[in-house]
Amino acid sequence: MLLTAILISCKESNTEKLKESFEIDKQYISQEIGSAPSILSIPIQTTLSTKEWQVKCAETWLTLFQENNNLKISVQENYSKTKRTAHIAVISKVNRYSISLTQYGAEELVLVEDKQVIPYGGKASSYQPGQDIDKSYDGKFTTASEASHYHSSWSNTQFPVTLEYYFRGDEEINYFIYYTRSGNGNFGRVKVYTATDGGRNDYTLQGSYDFKEQSTPSKVSFTAPIKATGVKFVVESGLGGYASCDEMQFFQKREDPLNAKLASVFTDMSCSEVKSGATAEQIETLPTLFKRLARSLKENTYPADEKRFRIQTYKAYSSPEYWATKLKTNRYSHLNNPTGIITNKNEEIIVLVSGLGQRTASLKCVPDLGVNGEEKILEEGVNKISFSTGGNLFIVYEDIDPRQLPDIKVHFPPQQGSGGEHALVGFNFWDLEVDQTDNKYLEYLSKARAPQGSDCIFILKGRKSMFTALKQMLQTQQNTKGYGVKSGMERWDNLIIWEQELCGIDDFSATGEFNSLMHITTHKEGLYATQYHINMAGGNPNEKDGWGFKNSFDPRDMDREQDREWGPGHELGHMHQGAINWASTTESSNNLFSNYIVYKIDKWGSRGSSLETLAKYRFAPATPWVRFKHPRNSMGEFIPFDMAEGDDNKNGLYQGEDSEMHMRLNQQLWTYFDRIAGKKGTIKKIFQQGRTAEFDLSSVNPGQAQLMYARNVAKAANMDMTEFFDAWGFFIPVQKFTLRAYGQHSYEVTQQMINETKEYMKQFQTKCPPIQYIEDRKYVAGSSGNQMGISEHGGxxxxxxxxxxxxxxxxxxxxxxxxxxxxxxxxxxxxxxxxxxxxxxxxxxxxxxxxxxxxxxxxxxxxxxxxxxxxxxxxxxx
The missing domain is CATH 2.60.40 (Immunoglobulin-like)
Known part of the structure; x- marks a missing residue:
């Protein structure tokens, strides 16, 4: 028995020895870090306790300590300009390792940058007091907290507006950059002149340009350098009828010898791939940042999880200002190219660009959920940039027709600076086409981080849409927690595709000529549409219920109630309604899109008032279109009413209109022409004609626009539509009154205007059937909730x-x-x-x-x- 016990004991002891392990992965054996103070953690795969292994190092600029199965290394900042190396011995009874740690010196990357030539004075032919031309060369960009920009007179801007900048004439100018501001006044057509004489009496035309009233910076190079004493801008048009400029900067071009060195080592100026023939000697001649970069790329030690964000190819997108004018829509987004890179306030970052050539692109820093932010021009090659606020970085690369522009490659290399690592990967950006899965979204969401002192903004990019949302909200609210985001982004892409096909934008989006994204923000309150984005209320990020986003993001939530489909369609409809909209229809013409979205999803029925309600307006007493639901006195006379700000529903109206009734007009047109009459495309044609001068509703007063729309429909349908529009009260005269509907409008419809419209209708030989009676809902008493095909408002x-x-x-x-x-x-x-x-x-x-x-x-x-x-x-x- 004793012998047996001894044998068993020996076997157990041998087993324990066999299980002992102590291993460090080879990726941690050689480390390179920047000059900033750092704490490194090296995992150790071991069965030993911390008492059974030790670490040694002779260097005093680092501190070593053991924590569970990790070696922690605290590294002091390297203030010298030379690199230093420490060798750390890790010793155990199982294995020994020597870890090499190199810390680079505090070598700042010094670039030969283009020299800015600053005007010493100037004058503008029109300016708003406090916003004279000097505000456009003071070096200050307008921010949310401080305005510093030029703006023409708010009350008396007359084009052309002239801006003249004065120089000493002793420095060459190669190019200028026109920085716009958020809001009106962005330059359209501009002529640029230069003078070289002391009195600036002899100006020479350098070129005529059209900046398309875009809100992105524009760079213009002169054909030859000029020692100018004056540069004059003759602005012939501007957004909203004004001229404005955030900063006008002038530069002298200087060549940087670094570019040639980089070209000898890297395959292109993005420095994202090392040439196969690049030698160690060539790499050693580069500045520290690029030496480390070249080695990490060559040795395949570049951070793999960061590479997806740091090195990206970006395509060009369409200019939202140009296309909004052409298509009569609100402006789509500029933020079409998120980078997944974040920056802190006043942090210098290096950005490497390839493929841009002489084209224009910029880097925009957006500090919050919204659309506004500081923007800096990018050049081919090495760029050193900083922003006055922290935020998420976006590449802005646009043209009227983006198909003609090549993709560009942009690289945010790993980089150290004062205070630590700069240009951090935020892991706060998920792209449906690139990342594809909810698992990848959840991985990014768990890692997502924010600039110092800011909330973490997470970006979701689809094929047609882009959301910005608080990380905290996405982690808290039940829809994204339960479903992920893939199906929600696919649904929103479809919403935009459907609305674009309804109004004829698909003619341009299908070819790629128009490809801007729709930006959806998730500010706490409100469902609304405005320029560059719509908002779907995110609610309190600490609570589960962000009613707008939660209810109307994922189809599994959206399709539970018709209202949840309706809301997104309504707000997106505001973005697209311009070609068929005039004062008195702003909250109803967009509902054509809402009903179309509901139809495409095919879960619910359309909405709007009954034909009985229309009969009451038409005959009891006879009421013109614009005055549906307007209050009357006991004598049947309309009562003047003032809709106070914030009192949108006074007298049961919404912004002066009966939107539930008005929306049925376009629904009837769509139901007949596009759904059953074999004239599919008629609605699209109405939109297309509404974008021409003949039927431009924004070019005339609202009363004229009302009748212009009737003529537009008649021409698109090739039918006499008199009976239809008569039923809708279009041919009842309107005595001039002030309509308050998103502003004040003088509204008048005279008998002469009516007669002229009826005469116009007579040219069409075919009379439209009585589609003023058409319904897509059957009457069922008490059938609330806009059920499929039935309604208490049906017939x-x-x-x-x-x-x-x-x-x-x-x-x-x-x-x-x-x-x-x-x-x-x-x-x-x-x-x-x-x-x-x-x-x-x-x-x-x-x-x-x-x-x-x-x-x-x-x-x-x-x-x-x-x-x-x-x-x-x-x-x-x-």
């Missing part, structure tokens, strides 16, 4: 299938009257029922039972059933 007759199937009235339809209540029998083949007197319609209905208001005279009326093609069949009283 018993007039359903679109009656028009589609060309149903003839073959039955003998009868009616009975009880007081003012009409009951129809056997009327299902009709599309509507009309009460007529003296060949005039005095009431219409699409229900089998309807009641006529007391202020409509029904004595001596005849009742007709209306067939799909406009044939009227007299009905007989029972």
């Amino acid at each position: 018993d007759v007039g359903y679109f299938s009656t028009y589609r199937d060309k149903i003839q009235i073959t039955k003998s339809i009868k009616y009975s009257i009880s007081g003012r209540r009409y009951t129809i029998t056997d009327g299902e083949q009709a599309v509507a029922f009309e009460l007529r007197k003296d060949n005039r319609i005095i009431w219409f209905a699409n229900r089998f039972t309807f009641e006529v208001p007391t202020n409509v005279d029904i004595s001596g009326t005849e009742v007709y059933a209306v067939q799909y093609d406009g044939k009227r069949v007299m009905m007989h009283k029972q």
Whole structure:
């Protein structure tokens, strides 16, 4: 028994020895770091306790300590300009290792930068007090907290506006950069002149340019260097009818010998790949940053998880200002190229660019969820840049037609500076096309970090859309926690694709000519659309319910209620409605898009008021389109009303309009032409014509625009639309009044304007069928919630299938009257029922039972059933 016990004991002891291990991965054996103080952690795979292994190093500029299964190395800052190396012995009874740690010296990368030539004075032909021309060369960019820019007179800007800058004439100028500001005044057409005489009496034209009223910087190079005494800008047009300039900077070009050295080592100026023939001697001649970079690329020690963000190829996007004007939309985003790189306030960063040549691109720093930020021009090669605020970095690379521009490669190399590592990878950017999976999103979200003192903003990029959201919100709210983001981004891409196809933008987006992204912010409150973005309320990031984003991001949430589909369609519709919008339709013409989104998703039905409501407006009493729901006194006269700021729904109106009723007009047009009449594309054509001078609704006052829209529809449909627009109150004169609807508008429709429009309609030989009665909803009492195909606002007759199937009235339809209540029998083949007197319609209905208001005279009326093609069949009283 004793022998057995001894044998067992020996076996156990041998097993323990076999299990002992102590290993350090080879990637940690040789370390290189920058001059900034650092703490390194080297993991050790071991079964030994910390008492069973030790570390030794003779250098005093680092401190070693053991923590669990990690070797921690605290490194002091290297203030010298030379590198230093320490050898750290790691000793155990199992293995011994020698770790080499090289810390580079505090060598600042000194670039031969282009010299800025600063004006000593200037004058502007028009300026707003406090915003004279001197604000455009003071070296200060406008920020959220401080404005410092030139702006022409707010009240009396007359083009051309002239800006003249004075110079000593002793330094050559090769080029200038025009920095715009966020807001109006961005230059359009500009002529640039230079003078070289002391009195600036002889100006020579250098060139005529069109900056397209873009809000991105523009760089213009002269054909030859000029020792200018004056540079004059004659601004012929500007955004919003103004001229403005954040900074106008002038430069003398200087060549940097570093470029030639880099070209001998790297394959291009992005310095993202080392030439196969580059020698160690060539690498050794480079500045420290590039030596380390070349070695890490050559030895494949470049941080693998950071490479996806640090080295990226960026494509060009379309200019949002130009395309907003061309397509009559709100402006899409400039922030189409997120980098995933963050920067701190006043932090110098090195940015390496290849493929740009003489084209213009810039780097924009955005500090928050929004769209505004400081912007700096990028050059081919090495750029040293800093921003006055911290934030996320975006490449802005745009053209009117981006298809003509090549991709550019941009590299944010790992770099050290005062205070530590600069140009950090934020891991706060997920791209549907590149990263693809929710698992990758969750990985990035867990790593995501922010600039010092800032909230962490996470960026989601799709094919057509881009979201900016707080990391905290994404981690807290139930939708993204439960679902991830892939399906949500795919849905939002589809929303934008669908709206673009409805209004004809797809003609340009399909070719890549127009490819800007739609930016969706998630500020705490509100669903709204404005220039460059829409907002879907994110709510309190500490709470689970961010009602706008939570309910309307992922389809599994969005499709639970029609409103959740409607909201995104409505706000995106605001971005796209310009070609069919005029004052009195701003909150309704966009709902064509909402109903279209609901139709495409195919879970719910359309929305809007009933035909009965339209009949009341049209006849009880006769009310023009623009005054639907406007209050009247006991005499039937309209009551002047002031809608105070913030009181959008006074008198039951929204911004002066009955949006629930108004929206049905365009819904009827779409239902008939694009859904059933074999004239698909008519709605698209209405938008396309609305972008021409003939039907530019923004070029005339609202009353004229109302009738211009009727003519647009008639031409697009190639039909006489008189009956349709008459039913909608377009041909009732409007005595001039002030409409308050996103501003104040003088609204007037005269009888002469009406007569001219009716005359215009006569040129079209085909009369439009009575589609003022068409419905895509059947009446079911109490059917709330916009269910598919049924609604308490729908009709018993007039359903679109009656028009589609060309149903003839073959039955003998009868009616009975009880007081003012009409009951129809056997009327299902009709599309509507009309009460007529003296060949005039005095009431219409699409229900089998309807009641006529007391202020409509029904004595001596005849009742007709209306067939799909406009044939009227007299009905007989029972």
